[in-house]
Amino acid sequence: xxxIVLGGVTKVFRDGTKAxxxxxxxxxxxxxxxxxxxxxxxxxxxxxMVAGLEDITEGGIxxxxxxxNDRSPGERDVAMVFQNYALYPHMTVYQNMALSLKIxxxxxxxxxxxxxxxxxxxxxxxxLGKRPRELSGGQRQRVAMGRxxxxxxxxxxxxxxxxxxxxxxxxxxxxxxxRIQKDLQATTIYVTHDQTEAMTLGDRVAVxxxxxxxxxxxxxxxxxxxxxxxxxxxxxxxxxxxVEATLTAANGELFAEFGSHRLRVPETVVAEQPGLQRAVGxxxxxxxxxxxxxxxxxxxxxxxxxxxxxxxxLREDMGAEAYLHFTVDAPPVVTEDTRDLASDRGTEVLEAxxxxxxxxxxxxxxxxxPESRVREAxxxxxxxxxxxxHFFDIETGEAIDGTxxxxxxxxxxxxxx
Amino acid sequence: MRTVEAAPTVGAxxxxxxxxxxxxxxxxxxxxxxxxxxxxxxxxxxxxxxxxWMLNAALKPDLEPVFTPNPQWWPTHFWHWENFxxxxxxxxxxxxxxxxxxxxxxxxxxxxxxxxILISCSLVGFAFARLxxxxxxxxxxxxxVTMLIPWQALMVPQFLMFFKFGWYGSYxxxxxxxxxxxxxxxxxxxxxxxxxxxxxxxxxxxxGLNTWQIxxxxxxxxxxxxxxxxxxxxxxxxxxxLLGPLLYLDNQDKFTVAIGxxxxxxxSDTPWNLMMAANLLSIVPPxxxxxxxxxxxxxxxxxxxxxx
Numbered sequence: 032x033x034x035i036v037l038g039g040v041t042k043v044f045r046d047g048t049k050a051x052x053x054x055x056x057x058x059x060x061x062x063x064x065x066x067x068x069x070x071x072x073x074x075x076x077x078x079x080m081v082a083g084l085e086d087i088t089e090g091g092i093x094x095x096x097x098x099x100n101d102r103s104p105g106e107r108d109v110a111m112v113f114q115n116y117a118l119y120p121h122m123t124v125y126q127n128m129a130l131s132l133k134i135x136x137x138x139x140x141x142x143x144x145x146x147x148x149x150x151x152x153x154x155x156x157x158x159l160g161k162r163p164r165e166l167s168g169g170q171r172q173r174v175a176m177g178r179x180x181x182x183x184x185x186x187x188x189x190x191x192x193x194x195x196x197x198x199x200x201x202x203x204x205x206x207x208x209x210r211i212q213k214d215l216q217a218t219t220i221y222v223t224h225d226q227t228e229a230m231t232l233g234d235r236v237a238v239x240x241x242x243x244x245x246x247x248x249x250x251x252x253x254x255x256x257x258x259x260x261x262x263x264x265x266x267x268x269x270x271x272x273x274v275e276a277t278l279t280a281a282n283g284e285l286f287a288e289f290g291s292h293r294l295r296v297p298e299t300v301v302a303e304q305p306g307l308q309r310a311v312g313x314x315x316x317x318x319x320x321x322x323x324x325x326x327x328x329x330x331x332x333x334x335x336x337x338x339x340x341x342x343x344x345l346r347e348d349m350g351a352e353a354y355l356h357f358t359v360d361a362p363p364v365v366t367e368d369t370r371d372l373a374s375d376r377g378t379e380v381l382e383a384x385x386x387x388x389x390x391x392x393x394x395x396x397x398x399x400x401p402e403s404r405v406r407e408a409x410x411x412x413x414x415x416x417x418x419x420x421h422f423f424d425i426e427t428g429e430a431i432d433g434t435x436x437x438x439x440x441x442x443x444x445x446x447x448x
Numbered sequence: 449m450r451t452v453e454a455a456p457t458v459g460a461x462x463x464x465x466x467x468x469x470x471x472x473x474x475x476x477x478x479x480x481x482x483x484x485x486x487x488x489x490x491x492x493x494x495x496x497x498x499x500x501w502m503l504n505a506a507l508k509p510d511l512e513p514v515f516t517p518n519p520q521w522w523p524t525h526f527w528h529w530e531n532f533x534x535x536x537x538x539x540x541x542x543x544x545x546x547x548x549x550x551x552x553x554x555x556x557x558x559x560x561x562x563x564x565i566l567i568s569c570s571l572v573g574f575a576f577a578r579l580x581x582x583x584x585x586x587x588x589x590x591x592x593v594t595m596l597i598p599w600q601a602l603m604v605p606q607f608l609m610f611f612k613f614g615w616y617g618s619y620x621x622x623x624x625x626x627x628x629x630x631x632x633x634x635x636x637x638x639x640x641x642x643x644x645x646x647x648x649x650x651x652x653x654x655x656g657l658n659t660w661q662i663x664x665x666x667x668x669x670x671x672x673x674x675x676x677x678x679x680x681x682x683x684x685x686x687x688x689x690l691l692g693p694l695l696y697l698d699n700q701d702k703f704t705v706a707i708g709x710x711x712x713x714x715x716s717d718t719p720w721n722l723m724m725a726a727n728l729l730s731i732v733p734p735x736x737x738x739x740x741x742x743x744x745x746x747x748x749x750x751x752x753x754x755x756x
Contacts, residue, residue, distance in 0.1 A: 084650050105656030117647035121669045130665070131655035178655070188654075
């Protein structure tokens with residue numbers, strides 16, 4: 032296994048579209064890095080460039096100290112798992128797994144040993160003589176994994192390997208992939224558009240949008256400290272509530288005001304994010320995660336500054352929690368990032384966003400305990416965990432926290448830790 | 449993971465579907481079916497009429513009139529099966545008639561052509577389907593345009609060319625051109641190969657296969673349906689081809705079945721019974737080929753989007 036380093040990797044297609052824009056990324060030896068982003072964000076193109084299936088327009092890719100820009104896919108010694116598995120239909124499971132070894136002139140006994148070993152790991156022994164069309168989706172997926180494993184390559188590249196499986200099987204295979212990756216200590220780049228997959232699998236998660244790397248971090252940091260609006264909206268489900276707000280200062284304290292609501296920003300937050308002082312008086316974006324709000328009648332004790340009242344439009348009971356939908360009388364955030372996020376969920380969502388902007392009202396979701404008694408059309412008093420408020424610059428979309436946590440900083444700094 | 453195999457069966461609750469016998473159908477459907485079969489039977493009888501007439505003629509003794517005022521469609525009176533033997537051995541015909549020799553000659557030409565077509569057209573089709581190169585589109589359109597040129601227009605210049613090569617009288621002019629490909633088959637093969645997912649190429653490339661290996665190990669084996677179609681068509685065309693061999697072959701030892709049959713026809717005293725027997729024998733190989741290739745062929749023609 033080896034580490035993979037991407038330096039300033041750029042891809043411009045023949046028609047002039049810039050699919051990938053100067054991506055710097057480092058995948059340490061034996062680690063799994065997830066590339067996540069909406070469809071068309073360039074994540075698959077990055078993977079294909081690492082595999083050698085696409086030319087690199089600018090920049091360099093190193094696999095274990097070796098610049099591989101001009102190497103053919105076969106010479107790069109990486110294995111890839113494709114979204115639709117791409118098993119060779121005319122070959123048996125055994126032949127599918129053995130083909131690359133045959134091409135690389137591995138001795139027959141060694142080849143047989145490796146194929147059977149991979150089949151054992153993936154529990155495919157019974158299926159070695161079958162053809163792909165006789166297999167179920169999950170079995171095909173495992174064969175695709177097996178084809179990668181027998182190679183004993185420098186790195187695994189996985190292009191949405193689970194997206195063709197049904198939900199239950201996906202959870203199982205996710206655990207399976209994680210187990211194999213850990214067992215083999217395999218350097219892996221894993222591409223997905225599913226943030227749950229990204230969060231559960233990745234040692235590091237790299238969020239991409241419009242061909243640009245937005246943030247590379249551990250799943251927890253991405254969630255707690257999103258670097259910009261896009262990451263904030265992309266990671267987390269239900270998504271972070273975002274609204275246009277203004278910071279005001281009174282009696283030496285800062286308040287975030289939006290519509291008829293007003294939340295006090297705790298001193299600890301101000302101390303941690305010195306950029307906030309400079310943002311006073313200017314419009315900015317306030318982000319509140321649904322799980323940072325709670326029905327105040329169930330969890331008492333929050334000061335009034337951390338409260339907001341709302342009329343519940345819709346209550347969804349999920350069993351372990353309940354989602355309260357309500358509307359806030361302040362304009363939603365309409366920037367390039369939020370539009371991208373909306374259009375990733377569907378054109379209707381994008382249209383809805385524009386309509387909400389025109390009537391200056393923003394839908395919010397609060398994730399509260401199911402013990403909350405509040406019902407639809409009733410008024411609810413919500414206590415907000417103001418220590419976990421997020422603030423973003425409305426122009427640049429960057430987090431206002433004084434330390435611009437960009438991708439470049441991460442690539443250089445975080446891995447040395 | 450143990451449950452993976454079991455998972456797909458979880459779905460709609462099981463319903464017990466009553467099983468109907470094939471014959472226990474409602475009266476209206478039965479009527480429809482019976483009339484359908486009657487129509488089909490009538491149609492097949494109609495199509496088989498000429499073959500029946502041929503068989504009838506082939507079984508007649510020498511000098512018995514074949515073209516009777518009322519056509520006899522099925523054999524009733526005469527059963528001279530030995531006529532087939534006479535054709536095969538070449539006895540009883542006024543001139544030498546080495547039917548087996550003709551069959552072997554034709555087989556040589558047919559096999560040569562099938563080889564040539566499969567090799568050349570699959571390679572060119574693969575190039576057009578998979579390789580990106582400058583001018584590939586233009587070249588492909590030029591290729592399509594050549595389909596518009598009738599063979600008759602090429603006949604004379606081609607003859608002069610091969611004559612100058614010194615190939616007149618040999619099989620070379622009848623076999624070698626197939627190694628240059630045929631636009632129609634290249635088109636078919638290209639279209640078919642385009643339907644093979646490109647992910648397979650990518651997977652193969654990552655597995656370390658070069659372009660030739662991708663062609664040979666992945667794309668070609670997956671193209672057998674369309675290759676079968678091409679092979680069978682090549683077989684039929686060459687088996688039945690009269691004009692080509694007639695142009696280039698001057699020695700009776702090299703004649704094909706088609707020329708042999710044609711040479712039996714005279715202004716007078718044509719041995720019609722033997723002629724018909726030979727004709728019936730000559731359609732046996734195509735029928736055998738059809739029989740064996742049928743399954744692949746129907747699948748192939750359907751997936752290629754081509755009607756026979």
